[in-house]
Amino acid sequence: MTHHHSSIARRHFIAFVAATVAAITPQAYAQSNAPIKIGAILDQSGPVAPLGQFTRAGIDMALKEVNAAGGVRGRQIELVSLNSESKPDLAASLAVRLSGDADVMAIIGGNFASSSNSIGATVEKQAIAYITPTALLNDAQAKWKYSYFTLAEFSDMAKQILVYAQKKGYKKAGLIRVEREYGEQGSKFLHQFAAQYGVTLVAEERGADGDRDFTAQLTKIRQANPDFLVVWFANPGGSLVLKNARQLGMTQPMMAPISMDGSVTIKLAGQAAEGVVITSQIAGSEPLPRQKAFIDAYAKAHPDAPEPNSFEAVGYDLVKMTVEALKKVDPPYTRAKVRDAINALDYQGAGTVVKYKNRNGPSEETLVMIQASKGHFVLAK
């Protein structure tokens, strides 16, 4: 008897809960002016922290603009930002955590190849859209359905360098590169495409990120007498290479990939940075039409350092792209709808140009060749 009684009580209770949920939920949806959440996983400490901070600066700028303009259909955008500390495994677990929050509609972030790779692998399983300020690396990533990349691929950077060399009539390239994966990729693509552009690699030397002196490697490159020098490095090492080369009296033009973008190269290499050509995504002092609004707003927000770099521009785009996708979705928002809207984006932004329908990486016009000139970056001549 007691058993029967308690089972009735339980049934009543379940009915009550169900009725309450049913009563509250539609109302919550109907009111629906709660903020829309975007998850962010950024490397705010550890070795990649400078990139994480640049991205964050761009994100914050875009968020402010979007929310000041009324958000999306009257709902503000709220950023749920977590620090992945330059650790790919932590980034993956943060991605799981963000996916656990049903209100998070998309994830942005991951500031270097390894972290975006582990976030990407995670979101594929969690079925939530993810846009990263890094480059698409391989065929496996190109098959991903939820991950979208905004930086130009390494192969495109290598090609741009060779295109520029061909335009200038340079035939013999000297390469000095960082010995980790990033440098290996650069070397691989330069070797692969050089012949197509009439360029021969006459010398190749390697160095570590932490090395302080590159004169030995540069001396060997100098003996091969190249027409130009490719410095496939990140800072601060890359800037020291530029400095060492000029100290050795090497007068050749120098070129570098996007990892050398930003005023830090000018700060560290000083006079030696003059003239260096970089495969970037924005020329901070010389905007393309699609970049003008961003660069003007940036200069207003940062009067003492008025020129943004690629990473800030792309950070800004991450938010703008997500918002553009949200605007195309009819509420109620679901992750599947948001993902489909991102996939359908045709977006020309400050730091990237994407059309994700065919490929989850950016279009070719994303790349902008820039050149250091009197302490600023201008479009390469």
Add this chain to the structure above:
Amino acid sequence: MDLSAALQFVFSGITIGAFYAFVALGVSIVFSSSGIVNFAQGQFVMLGGMVAATLAANAHWPVPVAMLCGVVAAAAGGAVMARLFVLPMLRAGEFPLILVTLGLGVLIEALAVVFWGTDPQMLDSLLKIEPLRVMGATLSSDSITILCVLAIALIAFTQFLRRTRWGRAMRATAIDRDVAASLGINVRAVIVLSFTMAAAFGGLAGALLTPIISTGAQSGFQMTLKAITAAVLGGVASPIGAVAGGLLLGMIEAMSSGYVSSTYQNVIASVVLIVLLFLRPRGLFTALTRQA
């Protein structure tokens, strides 16, 4: 590989070697007076470089003044470290003391990251002189500066050891702390002085090196490891040995990256160190500098 390349490797070896020598000199001074290896030595290099770079870049102080402030800041750090952390721990023995220096190194680095962030800082050259070009090889003005300052500092320091009361007290303490104390030498003051001088040399190295390679808040421990390697190579108990060890280490690294590959320069330097320690456990240059 021609002569000009070989000469270039020598130039880059003595430049980086001069820097190692400065830091190793600090390691040796502290070791002589207190019997411990100071794992925070590299942090004083970082402090000297960062303070100088910040004052020159942000406050627009003239480079020599900024560098001097870097040296003073490092020296003050060394004095505080000795007075507050080393002296109270003296009786605990050498191993706990070494751990204390390691812990302080971590602490200083963490504070530096909070204060300066992780971005590397650059500094203008101290002297704007023409680089020296010999047979196609180049010795930059920054390299010339650091070599000259090293020579001056070394001469001044050996004169200080020989001719001043405090210098003699340091030498006596280095030979035997207990005997020195029984002779009326204030051993505790000598220890504070030696930490201060060691930190000052570290700070000077950092200030002079920043125009060449830039300095970041997280660069200290790598400096410490190089300095200890250099000091052990030359003979950690002898200042001149430590300096010679620094120059030798710089040369080994430059030659291996020039003639083999920079990938292996640290490996080669470590192998040379191990082999030399087997042959001469007390360091290469100890016998020849005993009287210094």
